[in-house]
Amino acid sequence: MNIVVCVKHVPDAQSDRTFTEDNTTDREGVDGLLSELDEYAVEAALQIVDGDEGSEVTVLTVGPGQAADAVKKALQMGAHKAVHVSDEAIAGSDAPATSLVLAEAIKKIGNPDLVLMGLASTDGTMSVVPAMVAERLGLPQVTQVSTIEVNDGSVSGRRDGDVASETIEASLPAVVSVTDQTNEPRYPSFKGIMAAKKKPVETWSLSDIGVDAGQVGLEASWTKVLSFAARPPREQGEIVTDEGDGGTKLAEFLSAQKFV
Amino acid sequence: MAEVLVLVDHEGGQVKKNTAELLTLARQFGTPSAIFVGSEVEAARPRLAQFGADKVYVVDHSDLSDYLVAPLAEALAAVVEQAKPAAVLLPASPDNNEAAARLAVKTGSGLITNAGAVEGSEGDVTTTQSVFAGSYTVKSQVTTGTPIVTVKPNTVPPKAAQAGATVVPVDFTVSDAAKGAKVTERKPKEKSGRPELTEAAIVVSGGRGTGGDFSPVEGFADTLGAAVGASRAAVDAGWYPHSSQVGQTGKQVSPQLYVACGISGAIQHRAGMQTSKTIIAINKDDEAPIFELVDFGVVGDLFTVLPQADEAVKKGRS
Numbered sequence A: 001m002n003i004v005v006c007v008k009h010v011p012d013a014q015s016d017r018t019f020t021e022d023n024t025t026d027r028e029g030v031d032g033l034l035s036e037l038d039e040y041a042v043e044a045a046l047q048i049v050d051g052d053e054g055s056e057v058t059v060l061t062v063g064p065g066q067a068a069d070a071v072k073k074a075l076q077m078g079a080h081k082a083v084h085v086s087d088e089a090i091a092g093s094d095a096p097a098t099s100l101v102l103a104e105a106i107k108k109i110g111n112p113d114l115v116l117m118g119l120a121s122t123d124g125t126m127s128v129v130p131a132m133v134a135e136r137l138g139l140p141q142v143t144q145v146s147t148i149e150v151n152d153g154s155v156s157g158r159r160d161g162d163v164a165s166e167t168i169e170a171s172l173p174a175v176v177s178v179t180d181q182t183n184e185p186r187y188p189s190f191k192g193i194m195a196a197k198k199k200p201v202e203t204w205s206l207s208d209i210g211v212d213a214g215q216v217g218l219e220a221s222w223t224k225v226l227s228f229a230a231r232p233p234r235e236q237g238e239i240v241t242d243e244g245d246g247g248t249k250l251a252e253f254l255s256a257q258k259f260v
Numbered sequence B: 001m002a003e004v005l006v007l008v009d010h011e012g013g014q015v016k017k018n019t020a021e022l023l024t025l026a027r028q029f030g031t032p033s034a035i036f037v038g039s040e041v042e043a044a045r046p047r048l049a050q051f052g053a054d055k056v057y058v059v060d061h062s063d064l065s066d067y068l069v070a071p072l073a074e075a076l077a078a079v080v081e082q083a084k085p086a087a088v089l090l091p092a093s094p095d096n097n098e099a100a101a102r103l104a105v106k107t108g109s110g111l112i113t114n115a116g117a118v119e120g121s122e123g124d125v126t127t128t129q130s131v132f133a134g135s136y137t138v139k140s141q142v143t144t145g146t147p148i149v150t151v152k153p154n155t156v157p158p159k160a161a162q163a164g165a166t167v168v169p170v171d172f173t174v175s176d177a178a179k180g181a182k183v184t185e186r187k188p189k190e191k192s193g194r195p196e197l198t199e200a201a202i203v204v205s206g207g208r209g210t211g212g213d214f215s216p217v218e219g220f221a222d223t224l225g226a227a228v229g230a231s232r233a234a235v236d237a238g239w240y241p242h243s244s245q246v247g248q249t250g251k252q253v254s255p256q257l258y259v260a261c262g263i264s265g266a267i268q269h270r271a272g273m274q275t276s277k278t279i280i281a282i283n284k285d286d287e288a289p290i291f292e293l294v295d296f297g298v299v300g301d302l303f304t305v306l307p308q309a310d311e312a313v314k315k316g317r318s
Helices: A036-049 A065-077 A095-109 A129-137 A190-196 A246-256 B017-026 B041-050 B070-083 B094-107 B215-224 B232-236 B267-273 B302-317
Strands: A002-007 A009-011 A032-034 A056-062 A081-085 A114-118 A141-145 A149-151 A154-160 A164-171 A174-178 A201-204 A223-230 A238-241 B003-007 B031-037 B055-059 B087-091 B111-115 B117-121 B124-131 B136-142 B148-151 B166-169 B181-188 B202-206 B227-230 B257-261 B278-283 B296-299
Touching: A002 A036, A002 A065, A002 A095, A009 A065, A032 A036, A032 A065, A036 A056, A036 A065, A036 A114, A036 A174, A056 A065, A056 A095, A065 A081, A065 A190, A065 A201, A081 A095, A095 A129, A095 B094, A114 A129, A129 A141, A129 A174, A129 B070, A129 B094, A141 A154, A141 A164, A141 B094, A154 A174, A238 A246, A246 B278, A246 B296, A246 B302, B003 B017, B003 B070, B017 B031, B017 B041, B017 B087, B017 B148, B031 B041, B031 B070, B041 B055, B055 B070, B070 B094, B087 B094, B094 B111, B094 B148, B111 B124, B111 B136, B202 B215, B215 B227, B215 B257, B215 B302, B257 B267, B278 B302
Parallel strands: A002 A056, A002 A114, A056 A081, A081 A201, A114 A174, A141 A174, A238 B296, B003 B031, B003 B087, B031 B055, B055 B166, B087 B148, B111 B148, B202 B227, B202 B257, B257 B278, B278 B296
Antiparallel strands: A009 A032, A149 A154, A154 A164, A164 B181, A223 B136, B117 B124, B124 B136
């Protein structure tokens, strides 16, 4: 079985995140890492191929030079090889443009049995790229599932919605996105870290995957950011220590604010 | 005026409040038309008419519930093809965001998800979103194709504006390709009787500090008529269902009042609640980061503070 896991290099959520003059996310000088939610997809892929020597897990990422750090962690966890699509023209791409690059790169990797992704990137958090990639590749989507099971050429998983919990099943190949309820991602072992250094990372440009530079990037994106504003910091309110009357004081606050 | 399509959120023909909100928003950009998926359109029509739907496109097809998302995207594309709308508005939800994603690719249109505000005039749809864990607000526009926007609940107060709600059946067949992902089992969620988390005006949430006993949290929520939420730690421990998780990988809530009980306030949790209007926290640890956000905080044990507050609130009412 061949699995492609799409991962994203994102600014560290703990660091201050800002925008550049062209209203895109500032990625320079910001600590980046493998999107935490993508680790669940990497782990799911590794569990599926575990012990099967004929299988291969390829990690795919799209982004500038430092995005290679994202695939490095996936290789340390145990993925077999990596592809990094990097091209200046991609900068500022929105979700539809990104999904185009991913879909074409997946085709070039060679029509895998399974394309796995995380629930969302921890920066954009739109949760739409898996559905867009599925649409572009003409594949079924088994998305936002909290379990994943592969047998006999099919994949199934549980999708927990507000109204119902559904079991979704599709025959392979399919696009699957997993939530953070799916598994417990492994930490890279020392052996894994050493082995990762020898694993192949291919870097492709847009022309390698047959995408025209005019189809992607800030200019070709279908949405535009007009402005952004930092949310004003909240002024810290009153904090009391409970000395037997904390609940009463809380009720008084609610009453003063007309919540009760 | 061009039509603006609004996907109707309903249960058995009972139209939800978010749909009335979207119909209200849609009037800024053109003439609102509803898209109704299901067989109970007659039950829904009066309310759709009341909030200004000129037409109601009806897509009644069992394949829409038997398969995941792709048939809904095809149905939406069929209506877009027929109506040539100025914009498409959908209530934000995992299914709708994904259907909108496929629709965007199908129609070559820009997509904005989880908008907290939608403003503008015909031909100009501007959205406001909260990004980076609620630390920034961003204004965006769709520049290509038909603007497709998924909208969070409680963006505007619904305003009535009587219209005809003329039923327009949509002739449409689901392609074989869209039947790839089949729903093989569906277990309806148990109804708690409490308001829905994302729509509630008040949310009371419990975290690690509950130690697994949510009864004081639930009791206080019921006194306030609130929804109950949970932190990731409480969900991971199996104390509360994932569908109640507030945070980056759960629900984003923005109520009038948020009460965090025994929640330390990790950035992932803050991402889901820091746009709440008023925030209260109860935590034993006076250094818990949640206290940086609060309008009112109690350093104390939720098991003594909540019941006392509950009783005081009830007494105040009697």
